[in-house]
Amino acid sequence: MQLLLRIGLGTGAVLMAAGLVAALVSGPTPVLPLQIGGLWHRDTALPVRLCAIGILVLAATPAVRVIALIVLWVRERDWKYAAVAVTVAAVLTLAVALGSRG
Amino acid sequence: MSAFELSGLILVGAFLAGLLGSLTGLGGGMVIVPLLAIAFGVDIRYAIGASLISVIATSSGAAAAYVREGYTNIRLGMVLEIATTTGALVGAFVAGLVSTQLIAMVFAAVLLHSAYLSSRPREEHISHDMSDRWARWLRLNSTYPTPEGSQPYGVQHVPAGFGLMFVAGVLSGLLGIGSGAVKVLAMDNAMRLPFKVSTTTSNFMIGVTAAASAGVYLRRGYIDPGLSFSVMLGVLAGALVGARLLPLVHARWLRMLFSLVVVALAIEMVYKALTGRI
Numbered sequence: 335m336q337l338l339l340r341i342g343l344g345t346g347a348v349l350m351a352a353g354l355v356a357a358l359v360s361g362p363t364p365v366l367p368l369q370i371g372g373l374w375h376r377d378t379a380l381p382v383r384l385c386a387i388g389i390l391v392l393a394a395t396p397a398v399r400v401i402a403l404i405v406l407w408v409r410e411r412d413w414k415y416a417a418v419a420v421t422v423a424a425v426l427t428l429a430v431a432l433g434s435r436g
Numbered sequence: 437m438s439a440f441e442l443s444g445l446i447l448v449g450a451f452l453a454g455l456l457g458s459l460t461g462l463g464g465g466m467v468i469v470p471l472l473a474i475a476f477g478v479d480i481r482y483a484i485g486a487s488l489i490s491v492i493a494t495s496s497g498a499a500a501a502y503v504r505e506g507y508t509n510i511r512l513g514m515v516l517e518i519a520t521t522t523g524a525l526v527g528a529f530v531a532g533l534v535s536t537q538l539i540a541m542v543f544a545a546v547l548l549h550s551a552y553l554s555s556r557p558r559e560e561h562i563s564h565d566m567s568d569r570w571a572r573w574l575r576l577n578s579t580y581p582t583p584e585g586s587q588p589y590g591v592q593h594v595p596a597g598f599g600l601m602f603v604a605g606v607l608s609g610l611l612g613i614g615s616g617a618v619k620v621l622a623m624d625n626a627m628r629l630p631f632k633v634s635t636t637t638s639n640f641m642i643g644v645t646a647a648a649s650a651g652v653y654l655r656r657g658y659i660d661p662g663l664s665f666s667v668m669l670g671v672l673a674g675a676l677v678g679a680r681l682l683p684l685v686h687a688r689w690l691r692m693l694f695s696l697v698v699v700a701l702a703i704e705m706v707y708k709a710l711t712g713r714i
Contacts, residue, residue, distance in 0.1 A: 342496060385661035389489055392668075393650045395496050396643035403514060414574070418514050422644065425521040429528070429651030 342395025349388030397426050443662065446476060447670040450490070454674020458494075459682060460694040463642075464671040465491050465613035466550060470543065470701040473714055478663065480536045480543075480714060484612030485658040488650045490671035491614050495643035497672065505581070507636040509629075512576045512591060516601045516622075517641050521648040523605020528652035531610050540709040543611050547702040550617040551695040561628045562589055570594035580633050589630055597627040609649040614642040 400423050407416040449471050450464070457464035465487045472483035531539060567577045571591040579586045591597075600622035604615040619641075623634035653659050708714040 382661055385665055389659060389661055389664055390654075392489060392492055392496075393647055393654065396492060396647040400514075400517075400644060403510070415511060415514065418518065422514060422517045422521055425518070425525060426644070426648050426651060429521070429525050429648040430655060432525075432652075 342391060342398060345388075345391050349384050349391060397423070400426065442476070443666045446472070446663070446666045449475065450667045450670025451674040451677075454490070454494070454671035455678045455681075456674075456694055456697065457671070458675040458678030459685065459690050460554060463491065463614040464494065464675060465611075466547065467697065467701070468667060468671060469612055470547070470705050472663075472667070473540065474701065474704050474708060480539055481531065481653075481656075481658045482660050482663060484531065484539075485650070485653040486660065486664040486667040487612035488646045488653060489659065489664040490668040491612070491646040492643050492650065493668050493672050494675045495614070495639055495646065497675070505636075507580050507632045508640045509576070509578050509633055509637045510640065511574065511578075512627075512629075513637045513640045515574055515576070515594075516598065516637075517644050519598045519601035520605035520608065520641055520645040523602040523607075524609035524645050524648040525605075525652065527606035527609025527611075528649040529609075530606075532652075532656055536714055537709040537712065539610065540705045540714045544702040544705040544709070546607060546611060546613070546615075546617070547698045547705070551698040551702070553617050553620070554691050555695050560631055561624070562630050567591045568594055578633075580630055587630075589633065590628070592628045593626045597622045600626060605645055605648075608642075608645050609652070612646075612649070614638075614646070 400419055404416055404419040404423060407413075407419060450468055453467035453471060454464040456467055468490065469480070469483045469487045472478040472486065473480045478486075567590040571577060571594050574594070576591040576594070577589065579588045581587075600618060604618035604622065607613065607615040607618060619638040620634065623629045623638060624631070627634075629637070650659065705714065
């Protein structure tokens with residue numbers, strides 16, 4: 335599990351650093367507020383895209399850890415705790431799913 | 437000022453915030469959000485979005501180190517995460533509905549409260565008794581390493597701790613901080629955990645709590661990639677240096693410095709909010 339956290343942190347940081355280098359090479363690009371849907375638009379500049387994907391990887395790292403715990407507790411047949419971890423995962427899903435409303 | 441100069445200044449500010457946050461154990465978010473809002477004129481919602489990303493990064497880095505040492509109570513952390521993530525969801529929603537002035541005022545109040553708490557010595561109430569009914573049902577009691585070997589501890593007042601954790605989650609989502617002060621209240625005072633267990637378990641939880649808030653901020657478009665990157669890099673570097681320096685510095689002197697910084701930031705925030713400049 336520690337490995338998981340390190341991988342997430344490392345990948346996110348590397349992607350963001352790559353974005354920074356790309357920004358330095360290509361000169362200033364307009365940095366717009368990040369929209370997940372905009373990531374795959376053709377007109378989103380590469381540095382912004384790299385940086386944004388890095389942020390997404392980093393933000394998703396804790397969520398992956400929750401999923402790893404679900405797997406662990408299901409394997410141990412610890413249903414009480416598998417349910418606890420599933421509840422946390424459900425709240426996280428809700429956060430992303432409902433975030434755009436209101 | 438060019439964008440690069442500005443990023444450089446933000447990086448330095450974030451480094452100092454991370455350093456102070458890690459040395460005092462209260463987290464970098466408490467300093468970086470007001471700093472961005474006051475000194476750099478960043479919209480407080482973007483400041484909170486950037487702070488959340490840095491909170492996730494530092495928590496992932498620190499949690500990786502602590503879980504290995506055997507202090508973190510993962511079961512307790514996950515149970516309480518139900519409360520903190522739900523609270524964070526509520527807080528992040530509310531942040532989108534209320535004025536930035538109101539957010540700044542609440543932030544100032546939390547800053548002052550933390551300064552007050554950190555100026556008092558932290559009391560340890562380890563419970564060796566049987567845990568309460570909920571803790572027994574959830575098998576929350578555990579052991580932690582001490583110089584005299586592995587020590588068992590019980591967990592008390594689980595419902596009160598759960599409720600306080602919901603509040604900590606709301607504050608985290610509303611203000612983009614780890615809300616360490618409220619967590620300490622819940623874990624030290626209500627649930628009576630040993631310090632090392634409460635600190636490391638709270639750190640384990642902060643990342644997931646901040647991820648719930650970050651989900652909402654991401655969808656709302658309040659996470660600016662450039663700003664978040666500078667802030668994350670600065671806070672992370674500051675936190676790493678802080679962890680190295682920690683054994684070398686005087687805790688009391690540091691807490692006083694932290695309290696002074698925090699009180700100054702709080703006063704400035706209230707002033708800016710009242711004059712409508714935040």
